[in-house]
Amino acid sequence: MNRRSFLIYSGLSAIAIALGIGRYASHSQKENIVTLQPPEPIEEDNLLRQAQPTEALNVYKKIDPVLVNNLERLFDISFKGMAEGVELLPLLTTLKDKNVIDAHDEINISRVKELALGDGMIQYNGWYYSQTEFELYGLAYMAHGTEIEHKK
Amino acid sequence: MFINEVGEKEYDIAIVGAGPAGMSLALRISEQSNAKILLVESGVLESNPEINQLSEVDATGDLPSSYYPVHAQRNFGGTSIIWNGYCTILEERAFLNGEWPIPYTDIISFYKDAVEILGLPEEAYLEPSQRFPTDAYNIIYKPYYTGSPVRFGEKYRTYFSEHPNIDVLLNHTCTEVHSNNKAIETLSLQTSTGNPDSSINIRAKYYVLACGGIGNARLMQLGNIAPQSPVGQYFMEHPHIYDEAVLELDKAVIDSIIGSGRVFHALQLSDEYCVQNNLLNFAVSFSTDDVEPRIFLGEKRDAYISDATIRSEMVPQAANRISLSENVDPLQQAKGQIDFYFNYQALAKKSWDAFAKELLASGIGRATSPPDVYQEISGGGHYVGSTRMGASADSSVVDGDCKVHETDNLYVAGSSIFPAASAANPTLSIVAFALRLADHLSERFRGEYSL
Numbered sequence: 001m002n003r004r005s006f007l008i009y010s011g012l013s014a015i016a017i018a019l020g021i022g023r024y025a026s027h028s029q030k031e032n033i034v035t036l037q038p039p040e041p042i043e044e045d046n047l048l049r050q051a052q053p054t055e056a057l058n059v060y061k062k063i064d065p066v067l068v069n070n071l072e073r074l075f076d077i078s079f080k081g082m083a084e085g086v087e088l089l090p091l092l093t094t095l096k097d098k099n100v101i102d103a104h105d106e107i108n109i110s111r112v113k114e115l116a117l118g119d120g121m122i123q124y125n126g127w128y129y130s131q132t133e134f135e136l137y138g139l140a141y142m143a144h145g146t147e148i149e150h151k152k
Numbered sequence: 153m154f155i156n157e158v159g160e161k162e163y164d165i166a167i168v169g170a171g172p173a174g175m176s177l178a179l180r181i182s183e184q185s186n187a188k189i190l191l192v193e194s195g196v197l198e199s200n201p202e203i204n205q206l207s208e209v210d211a212t213g214d215l216p217s218s219y220y221p222v223h224a225q226r227n228f229g230g231t232s233i234i235w236n237g238y239c240t241i242l243e244e245r246a247f248l249n250g251e252w253p254i255p256y257t258d259i260i261s262f263y264k265d266a267v268e269i270l271g272l273p274e275e276a277y278l279e280p281s282q283r284f285p286t287d288a289y290n291i292i293y294k295p296y297y298t299g300s301p302v303r304f305g306e307k308y309r310t311y312f313s314e315h316p317n318i319d320v321l322l323n324h325t326c327t328e329v330h331s332n333n334k335a336i337e338t339l340s341l342q343t344s345t346g347n348p349d350s351s352i353n354i355r356a357k358y359y360v361l362a363c364g365g366i367g368n369a370r371l372m373q374l375g376n377i378a379p380q381s382p383v384g385q386y387f388m389e390h391p392h393i394y395d396e397a398v399l400e401l402d403k404a405v406i407d408s409i410i411g412s413g414r415v416f417h418a419l420q421l422s423d424e425y426c427v428q429n430n431l432l433n434f435a436v437s438f439s440t441d442d443v444e445p446r447i448f449l450g451e452k453r454d455a456y457i458s459d460a461t462i463r464s465e466m467v468p469q470a471a472n473r474i475s476l477s478e479n480v481d482p483l484q485q486a487k488g489q490i491d492f493y494f495n496y497q498a499l500a501k502k503s504w505d506a507f508a509k510e511l512l513a514s515g516i517g518r519a520t521s522p523p524d525v526y527q528e529i530s531g532g533g534h535y536v537g538s539t540r541m542g543a544s545a546d547s548s549v550v551d552g553d554c555k556v557h558e559t560d561n562l563y564v565a566g567s568s569i570f571p572a573a574s575a576a577n578p579t580l581s582i583v584a585f586a587l588r589l590a591d592h593l594s595e596r597f598r599g600e601y602s603l
Contacts, residue, residue, distance in 0.1 A: 073452050100450075112450035116513045121505075123521035128508040136450060 063092065063143050067105035074107075074140035078125050082134070083141040091139055100132055112136065154312070155319045158354050163190040163319070165593060166339060166356035168326045168371070170195075171230020173565040174362035175304045176269055176583045179311070180590030182318055185597045189318045190354060194325040194344050194363070195226035197305060199233055202482075203344045206325060209366065209488040210477040215389070215531055220490060223533035224364050226344070228322060229305025231364070231533075232579070237301030238415055239272055239580040240294060241280040243433045245423040246465075246572030253543045253571075254552045262584040269583055271299035275411070276580070281420075282409055290425040290510040294435060295414035296577065326363070327351070327485050329375035329562070336377075336562045342483050358593060362565040362586070365535025369474045369568060370488045372539065372549075378556050381549045384474035386540050388573040390532035391496040393462040397504065399438050400446045401517035403454040410440070418463075419516070420575065421507055433575040434464035434503050449515055460519070463532065464503065465573035466496055474538050494529050534578050539564045540571040554589045565589055 063071075095101045099111050112132055119130040129137070165181060167174045170193035178191050195203045207224040211217035225231040241263050247256035267277040276297035283292055312320050321341075328340040330353075338353040361368045369384040377383070410417055418437040426433060438458040446455035477489035501522045508519035542548020545557035550569050556562040565586045567578040574581070 074447055074450065076447065107450055109450045113515055116449055116515075119513075121509050121512065126520050128512055128519055128521055130449070130512055133449060133512075137447070 063088070064105050067101065068143045070105060070107050071136075071140040071143040074137055075144035076137055076141065079137045079141035082124060082138045086138055086142070088139075088142055091135055091142075095132075095135055095139060098132060100136060107136070153314070153316070153319060155321055158190070158319070158321060158352060161188075161190075161319075163354070163356040164188045164597065165358045165360065166190045166192065166354055167360045167362055167565075168192050168339065169230065169361065169363035169367065169566075170228050170305075170320065170322075171225075171362065171364065171566075172232050172235075172302075172304055172579055173230075173582050173586045174360070175229070175308055175312075176266075176586040177360060177362060177565055177590050177593075178318055179269070179308065180265075180587050181594055182315055184590070184594040186317055187594070187597050190356060191312070191318060191320045192324055192326060192339075192341060192354070193226070193228050193320065193322050195228060196322050196344075197228050197309070199225060199227050200345070203227075203323070203325075206344060206481050206483065207366070208481065209490050210479055211490040211492070213472075213490070213492040214494050214529070215490075215492055217490075219531065220366060220488075220535075223535065224366055227305060228309070228320070229303055232302060232304040235301050235303075235579060237270075237298040238296045238577045239267075239270060239276055239298060240296045240418075240435075240576045241276075241584075242574040242576050242581050243294075243420070243423050243426075245426045245433050246574065248423055248427050249572075251572040253541060253548075258552075259581070259584055259588060262587045263580065265587050266580055266583040269587075270302050270580060272297050272580070273299065279411075283422075284405065284409055284514070284516065286405065286515055289514075290422050291507075291514050291516055292420050292422050293409050294418050294420045295410070296416050296418060296435075296437070298415040324352075325483060326371060327374065327483060329359070329361075329371060329377050331375065331377060331559065331562075334558060334560045336559060344483070358561045358563065358596070360563045360565050360589070360593075361539075364566060365538055365568045366474055366488050366490070368564050368566060369538035370476070370486075372556070373474075373476050374485060377562065378545065378549060378558065381545050381557055382470065382540070382547065383549055384538050385470045385472070386468040386537045386571070387472045387474050387490065387492060387535065388466055388468060388537040388570075389492070389494070390534045390536075390573060390575070390577075391462075391464045391466055391494050391500070392530045392532050393464075393500065393526050393528070394530070395459045395461070396523060396526055396528075397436075397460040397462065398520045399436070399456070399458050399460045399511075399517055400448075400519075401438060401456045401458070402448055402515065403443055403456055405516050406440065406456055419507075419511070421503075421510060425506075425510070429506060431503050431506060432465045432467065432499065432572075434462055434507075435575040436507060437461045437463065446518070448518060449512075455517065462500065462504070463575050463577075464496065464500070465575050466494060467499065468537055468540070468571065468573075469493075469495065496529055497526060500526055500529075532577065534567065534573070536567045536570045536573045536578060539568040541569045542571055553592050554585070563589060563593070 115132045116130040164187040207221035281294040324341040418435040442457045476486035539549040
């Protein structure tokens, strides 16, 4: 099995694990690359903290529909595992503080690219992401994924 | 012309080995001077299994003994008989880093003629690499080129058979280099097949060993040439890792730079980045067969999805070496003993991390993270570094002119002179360095033998 085939299988496995176990709540850091792993003890000051059980149900109400719409094109089901371990509002605040999401709830692509030059990298589900990308795609999952849930 | 015996004739130059290095050297010298050239080849016109047994070695390490003879073919044309034709020039990294004793410009100018000999598109010389039009300065596009792979024995047979100043002696294996102090005086030859006692000596003013990355070092060891130098040490290969990584590359960015005539596409970290970050050169090749949408840096884009192949240079290690075995070949000469380990796992991960980060930050694409352990690291059939070029006799075997240190008239041609392997397949550079050596030797004959 080559690496692409392996990734397809492992990606499906990761989603299955995420659905079953729920959370990627820890990370290990080596140099400037963070590798996400299955749950281990949680660091208090880590952005990737466990969400409260009721929070996911209220996510849709906390994000402006304009932003939900803008995040839709970044929705990726493989970020479900990441999103389940994250608090929405701190994540949103982080991205707004970075000016990745601007005052009009638009995604500032230039800023994402600019930050990528200095960002640390995260290894998630077998791929490299910049820290900002990782946060943004997690938010996109939360926004769109929970939108879907809300509409159900 | 092809000859069956040498007699008492004395040559200006005797070249041992009629592969791409030896034949390119003879071609160039014959075009520039009236020097009398003897080209000695262990093999015959076609591949001969009995003669190829002379390339068998004993081996320990990452590659089995059966691996080595495959890429050390003995016939008129040498290993070009099985060559796949992939070509790209050496990177500048090792020159910037002082690993070569000569400036990069010294070799670059010879690629133009090397490209012509190998029948490559001129872009192989004019556009060996390209920078992206974005700000992606740490990633470059460095494709591999090919024409129809040149079989030297077929392409140049008529030239050599008709040239009045070149004698080609087939089916004769050089078994020893005889020296008197600093001067090489004679070479001993035996017929590769037939009578094992049929030893003859040949004389020339200058001698060039061009019998491959293993053969050059072994022949020097058989004659105890340059015993103070690291003959046989720092033997290298090109670590190859197939299908253990995947790339997603922004189609629009890639399309803006790739062209036709390339046998495959490849990305590399720039030479400057490698020097600054203490990395070696490695090429990451990819295909453009599959396109799917992917998200890069906040945007959904069409992407090329491709398995990646890593082709790398490796750290020169004195312990990776060719020496003389206790066992002998059919001509009763000591076989080569090769001890070789890639020791590439840690460097592979460090290099891939750097590449993946730069690839992402530049907006070109995304890479998979490396496995805990690469499952299979294989070689490229490229034998490099065993008679390395350098400034001094205690740390290298040949000087900047490819002359063996502390000898007056012995030279080496081929990738065994490379002190750094580069990520590039070596044949194009083997030919370029052979042309450079030819110019050096022709200069010594200037006036005496000018056309």
